[in-house]
Amino acid sequence: GAGVSQTPSNKVTEKGKYVELRCDPISGHTALYWYRQSLGQGPEFLIYFQGTGAADDSGLPNDRFFAVRPEGSVSTLKIQRTERGDSAVYLCASSLDRAGQGTDTQYFGPGTRLTVL
Amino acid sequence: EDQVTQSPEALRLQEGESSSLNCSYTVSGLRGLFWYRQDPGKGPEFLFTLYSAGEEKEKERLKATLTKKESFLHITAPKPEDSATYLCAVQALFSGAGSYQLTFGKGTKLSVIP
Numbered sequence: 035g036a037g038v039s040q041t042p043s044n045k046v047t048e049k050g051k052y053v054e055l056r057c058d059p060i061s062g063h064t065a066l067y068w069y070r071q072s073l074g075q076g077p078e079f080l081i082y083f084q085g086t087g088a089a090d091d092s093g094l095p096n097d098r099f100f101a102v103r104p105e106g107s108v109s110t111l112k113i114q115r116t117e118r119g120d121s122a123v124y125l126c127a128s129s130l131d132r133a134g135q136g137t138d139t140q141y142f143g144p145g146t147r148l149t150v151l
Numbered sequence: 152e153d154q155v156t157q158s159p160e161a162l163r164l165q166e167g168e169s170s171s172l173n174c175s176y177t178v179s180g181l182r183g184l185f186w187y188r189q190d191p192g193k194g195p196e197f198l199f200t201l202y203s204a205g206e207e208k209e210k211e212r213l214k215a216t217l218t219k220k221e222s223f224l225h226i227t228a229p230k231p232e233d234s235a236t237y238l239c240a241v242q243a244l245f246s247g248a249g250s251y252q253l254t255f256g257k258g259t260k261l262s263v264i265p
Binding site: 069075 | 256
């Protein structure tokens with residue numbers, strides 16, 4: 035079946051601009067995660083959704099970052115007043131999230147490469 | 152704070168030369184340890200999940216093992232197509248807000264030379 039998809043694959047913007055990154059999870063997956071990966075580093079957690087609600091946003095670096103998942107499927111990561119330090123690959127992952135029944139594999143999308151000039 | 156350290160940072164092997172990648176971790180109770188493969192410009196691709204010390208899993212030329220402090224990814228007779236960055240991640244048993252976030256290491260970049 036279809037995997038996690040992310041759009042756009044690449045985004046170039048200027049410092050101070052607003053950007054939106056989109057994630058389409060695997061059908062039926064209730065959990066959705068956003069991670070950020072800088073060059074030479076592993077992915078770092080940003081935010082976790084269970085259904086429509088942001089259950090854990092402890093990884094968001096500051097209040098310029100915000101994410102929504104209004105219908106419990108597609109999610110959008112929004113970054114206001116972008117800075118050069120926001121340049122990274124933004125990865126989305128989804129899982130079945132069978133709470134209380136053990137770990138659930140997170141399946142990743144291809145990522146959006148954000149470049150802030 | 153959960154931590155994952157992978158070594159070596161980079162590994163260059165001749166085709167057919169077996170070796171192992173190491174993942175050392177500290178976590179406040181392990182829910183699971185995950186191995187992913189990442190090709191340049193792509194997202195991480197799931198390989199294995201290990202849940203408890205002593206567990207082993209295999210897939211083609213790869214075998215993952217787990218102890219209480221570390222995990223190894225053994226690569227037997229590698230081929231050039233095994234070249235990639237291999238990421239290790241842990242998921243804690245007790246996470247805030249019920250989140251099952253993964254904490255990743257920096258990865259090991261494997262190059263297999265024909």
